[in-house]
Amino acid sequence: MEPVPMLLAMTYRAMGDQFHDRLAQIGLEPLRPAHGYVFRFLKAKRATTVDIGQHLGVTKQAAAKIVNELDEWGYVLREPHPADKRAQYVTLTTKGRDYLKFADNLWSDLEQEMADAIGQQTLDTIRTGLAAYLQHVHGEDQPGLRPVW
Amino acid sequence: MEPVPMLLAMTYRAMGDQFHDRLAQIGLEPLRPAHGYVFRFLKAKRATTVDIGQHLGVTKQAAAKIVNELDEWGYVLREPHPADKRAQYVTLTTKGRDYLKFADNLWSDLEQEMADAIGQQTLDTIRTGLAAYLQHVHGEDQPGLRPVW
DNA sequence: CCCACTAGACAACCAGGTTGACCATATTCT
DNA sequence: AGAATATGGTCAACCTGGTTGTCTAGTGGG
Numbered sequence A, B: 001m002e003p004v005p006m007l008l009a010m011t012y013r014a015m016g017d018q019f020h021d022r023l024a025q026i027g028l029e030p031l032r033p034a035h036g037y038v039f040r041f042l043k044a045k046r047a048t049t050v051d052i053g054q055h056l057g058v059t060k061q062a063a064a065k066i067v068n069e070l071d072e073w074g075y076v077l078r079e080p081h082p083a084d085k086r087a088q089y090v091t092l093t094t095k096g097r098d099y100l101k102f103a104d105n106l107w108s109d110l111e112q113e114m115a116d117a118i119g120q121q122t123l124d125t126i127r128t129g130l131a132a133y134l135q136h137v138h139g140e141d142q143p144g145l146r147p148v149w
Numbered sequence C: 001c002c003c004a005c006t007a008g009a010c011a012a013c014c015a016g017g018t019t020g021a022c023c024a025t026a027t028t029c030t
Numbered sequence D: 001a002g003a004a005t006a007t008g009g010t011c012a013a014c015c016t017g018g019t020t021g022t023c024t025a026g027t028g029g030g
Helices: A004-026 A033-044 A049-056 A060-072 A094-118 A120-138 B004-026 B033-044 B049-056 B060-072 B094-118 B120-138
Strands: A076-080 A088-092 B076-080 B088-092
Touching: A004 A094, A004 B004, A004 B094, A004 B120, A033 A049, A033 A060, A033 A088, A033 A094, A049 A060, A049 A088, A060 A076, A088 A094, A094 A120, A094 B004, A094 B120, A120 B004, A120 B094, A120 B120, B004 B094, B033 B049, B033 B060, B033 B088, B033 B094, B049 B060, B049 B088, B060 B076, B088 B094, B094 B120
Parallel strands: none
Antiparallel strands: A076 A088, B076 B088
């Protein structure tokens, strides 16, 4: 029988691939998962590049590259930090918010299809089970999302 | 609430990190997940480098690099193909089989800890649920494991 | 007023893939 | 049989997405 981690990886990829395919059909920019995570993070709180790196679990330099791309593509812009002249807040543009909304819909479509395939209840169990495990392993301070991507 | 794919990724990483940490404590070679997948594959069937690449979902060149490493480290060796002078079978050495056995034990330890944390029944539901989803998406011919790693 | 610390940029590097070209052997077609 | 085509394996150049290390300018506690 397949080891559980293998199943996790394969399922993650299966869902991610479908997400990507459907996005490509619409003809959107080739955003990677990390970009999506950044959007979600920025929606929740004002953040600097350093904050983003921390959240993703990568160096600030890696985070800066990602932010640069998003900036060039118009999903995000930098504005001066009111109290710290070194720092810049990274904020979503309208284009960024629209993308996030679209992506969220797509994700919930996929999740719904998964529910249809294996049963809503099973899906719920998976969700709460995995969350409980993460809680068990990491306690309150969950680490960045780091790899996989 | 966290999207399911995020939970999958985080859980995969959490388990993988623990696996890696414990392996490092024993002082074993720095094998990556891909190597483990190769072992598991070789145990199941005789295979060439090309077969391995196919199974992993990477190019044969990438597979060749992996096989080279494993060869240098003594986990694997190449023997001539009986019917095709171009080809070579890649086979596990004793060291390779020992590693696999050790790793399998470690994985099942981790799985048991997961069961202890969230309940055996929940874990079973997760396992069968994910397997069912993959079945639903891919049908019989599951693709390579490709990324994540 | 110093001194330790931090945000961000720049550069060099690395790992783990990719594509493309090639040789030798296998296979298929006529 | 012989020619055309396909396949296993290797080599080499390149790409992507990270890393470390260094620097500047600004911050903030004693």
